[in-house]
Amino acid sequence: MSDAVETDRRLLTVTDLRTTFSIAAGDVQAVRGVSFALDRGRTLGIVGESGCGKTVLARSIMRLNLGSNVTTTGTAEFAGRDLLSLPMADMHEMWGMELAMVFQDPMTSLNPLVRVGRQVTEHLRQHLGVGRAEAARTAVDLLNEVRIPEPEARLKAYPHELSGGMRQRICIAIALACEPALLFADEPTTALDVTVQHQILNLLGREQRERDMAMVLVTHDLGVVAGRTDDTLVMYAGMVVEQAPTGSLFEEMRHPYSEALLRSLPRTSQVSHTRLAAITGRPPDLIDPPSGCAFSPRCPYVQPRCREEVPPLSAVDDPDHRFACWTPVGSPEGMAAFARNVAEGLPQAVAVDLTAPSSTGSGGAS
Amino acid sequence: MAGTGKAHLRPEGDVLIRVEDLVVEFPAGRGRTVKAVSGISFDIVKGETLGLVGESGCGKSTTGRALIQLPSPTSGSVRHGFVELTELSDEAMRRRRTDIQMIFQDPISSLNPRRTVGEIVAEPLRVWGPKGAAEQKALVDRILDAVGIDPDLARDKRPHEFSGGQCQRISIARSLVVDPELLICDEPVSALDVSVQAQILNLLEDLKAEYGLTLVFIAHDLAVVKNVSDRVAVMYLGKLCEVAGPDELYANAAHPYTALLLGSIPEPDPSAAVDEDLVDDGELPSPINPPSGCRFRTRCPQASELCADEEPQMREVLPGHHVACHHPLVAVAGQ
Numbered sequence: 001m002s003d004a005v006e007t008d009r010r011l012l013t014v015t016d017l018r019t020t021f022s023i024a025a026g027d028v029q030a031v032r033g034v035s036f037a038l039d040r041g042r043t044l045g046i047v048g049e050s051g052c053g054k055t056v057l058a059r060s061i062m063r064l065n066l067g068s069n070v071t072t073t074g075t076a077e078f079a080g081r082d083l084l085s086l087p088m089a090d091m092h093e094m095w096g097m098e099l100a101m102v103f104q105d106p107m108t109s110l111n112p113l114v115r116v117g118r119q120v121t122e123h124l125r126q127h128l129g130v131g132r133a134e135a136a137r138t139a140v141d142l143l144n145e146v147r148i149p150e151p152e153a154r155l156k157a158y159p160h161e162l163s164g165g166m167r168q169r170i171c172i173a174i175a176l177a178c179e180p181a182l183l184f185a186d187e188p189t190t191a192l193d194v195t196v197q198h199q200i201l202n203l204l205g206r207e208q209r210e211r212d213m214a215m216v217l218v219t220h221d222l223g224v225v226a227g228r229t230d231d232t233l234v235m236y237a238g239m240v241v242e243q244a245p246t247g248s249l250f251e252e253m254r255h256p257y258s259e260a261l262l263r264s265l266p267r268t269s270q271v272s273h274t275r276l277a278a279i280t281g282r283p284p285d286l287i288d289p290p291s292g293c294a295f296s297p298r299c300p301y302v303q304p305r306c307r308e309e310v311p312p313l314s315a316v317d318d319p320d321h322r323f324a325c326w327t328p329v330g331s332p333e334g335m336a337a338f339a340r341n342v343a344e345g346l347p348q349a350v351a352v353d354l355t356a357p358s359s360t361g362s363g364g365a366s
Numbered sequence: 367m368a369g370t371g372k373a374h375l376r377p378e379g380d381v382l383i384r385v386e387d388l389v390v391e392f393p394a395g396r397g398r399t400v401k402a403v404s405g406i407s408f409d410i411v412k413g414e415t416l417g418l419v420g421e422s423g424c425g426k427s428t429t430g431r432a433l434i435q436l437p438s439p440t441s442g443s444v445r446h447g448f449v450e451l452t453e454l455s456d457e458a459m460r461r462r463r464t465d466i467q468m469i470f471q472d473p474i475s476s477l478n479p480r481r482t483v484g485e486i487v488a489e490p491l492r493v494w495g496p497k498g499a500a501e502q503k504a505l506v507d508r509i510l511d512a513v514g515i516d517p518d519l520a521r522d523k524r525p526h527e528f529s530g531g532q533c534q535r536i537s538i539a540r541s542l543v544v545d546p547e548l549l550i551c552d553e554p555v556s557a558l559d560v561s562v563q564a565q566i567l568n569l570l571e572d573l574k575a576e577y578g579l580t581l582v583f584i585a586h587d588l589a590v591v592k593n594v595s596d597r598v599a600v601m602y603l604g605k606l607c608e609v610a611g612p613d614e615l616y617a618n619a620a621h622p623y624t625a626l627l628l629g630s631i632p633e634p635d636p637s638a639a640v641d642e643d644l645v646d647d648g649e650l651p652s653p654i655n656p657p658s659g660c661r662f663r664t665r666c667p668q669a670s671e672l673c674a675d676e677e678p679q680m681r682e683v684l685p686g687h688h689v690a691c692h693h694p695l696v697a698v699a700g701q
Contacts, residue, residue: 050559193422194421194587195626195627198632201640220560221632223631224632226633227636227638228632246636247636250634250636264561264564265589265634267589269633269635272611272613276593278565
């Protein structure tokens, strides 16, 4: 791909974004220097566990971290403008028009006192000055598009009259109403059942492709990322630890945290009672993050250097596959480090040592 | 009969709990009733883990709670050994509850925030256990240690000082301190992150082996259920669809609903193509007015007229694999 094409397609460039919350106990460094770029029509997955900063990152770019105790630095260049330094009034113009967001909880993200129809057409009427009758027609089209049966009747309903899946479809219809170039979907299916999740993800994927819209899919679920994204960022303790095209990431996970996250996930392809490789310990305190690599206290590959120096996010063989680790998974250093840790009896290494005989009485297939 | 049959029940000998024709209904006002559980039968053999899986509103939690008579079912039988729990007086049932314990989804709200961990875990002992303070403390320490909480560090702290995973360990300790036979786990890991979820699942497997526990594991996550269960029962809208061993069920799903659930799981493998043709824009029908015949028929690609007219009965399609469906997805043995 030539540079010219790449620049042309580039929609969002985030550089060294940092978000800090000042609370009584100190400054919580929720996002600690994240950079990434996103092209038009592409889907980026941001994956990590609670408190890794994935939602704060998305909300920082959207300028939704309201509150006087929040500081965001860095830049987020969207179609030539830095979102982080725009006046809030300009940001209001962009919400819905250029950037839209679908939230986790469809129960609370709709106004319970306002009929669904008015909520769907709000952006159209406000931003585009569309008349009442035309807005109503567009609303019916939108509800048809998100596959809500009997759209005319549903537009008159209040949110509590609809199921969770239907409400999330309404939220998607609202987000799509003004044809934004970029959609943030923050855990859009976490509150939903698995069959409904499948429907909603299919819907988001179809809309994203048909509209050539870019999408950032924030999720804790590696399964959701695997099937639905072009590229993936894995976050831990406010930083990106691994960044790659989704296919290469799952083919070869290089960061020990990505590997640990995948291994701790129960999978239907495993036989029943497969021992899960749990990650020992807990994520670090972001008021006083550990020196060196934030994952080092829990990492089975940890070496003395990891506890002192923060590894840079860099590529080794494949320029698109970057990871922040001194002893990456699959590298000679990594294998040596792991073997050394197992030999020394480091608990987090021993716990995931697959060569050791199963330590549990209930292991094995049933 | 409205039930879905009992062909899947096993001989009485090893059975710890046997549930027959369980019906739980709740008044919904204006003379209507929510038919949460509508005539299901199952059994649990000593030492096994029964996974109850299904989506929100399928009645899985109601079923779990009916086992400990919280509340007592509308009709049907729950037998614990030779004792019919539904006929016990409140006081007799209260005494039984040391044998049947339960842990809940939200570990933080299921612990009293004003008590210390030592008090929380000792509370069942104050009612049922040895009266001596030293004896109680020894039991509490031993069980905290078994669930991976350091008793010396934790004893005097309160729940808010612990993470969700640690709170779940504490609530497991509280339920095991009275040495129950059966532990009912209602979505014990769905509020936890995957790395912590794995710790708790491993812990439950270890404790099951160590204490000879029998488990009922209620969850919506099919991968989690497969990992811990010895037998899995799939529920839909108050009915049982399919009962089988986990590896068998996941390899040869016979009920179209099980197949839909399995097809909907996002696998962490990009080469496993997402099935966008898996057509299901259906919604869960109301449990106040469930569909006639097979309750899944309104969303089922296999549905025929027979499904509307006649409720399918549980039958064995493969050894140890039972399904309640007129058009199962596997060839029926002997037909």
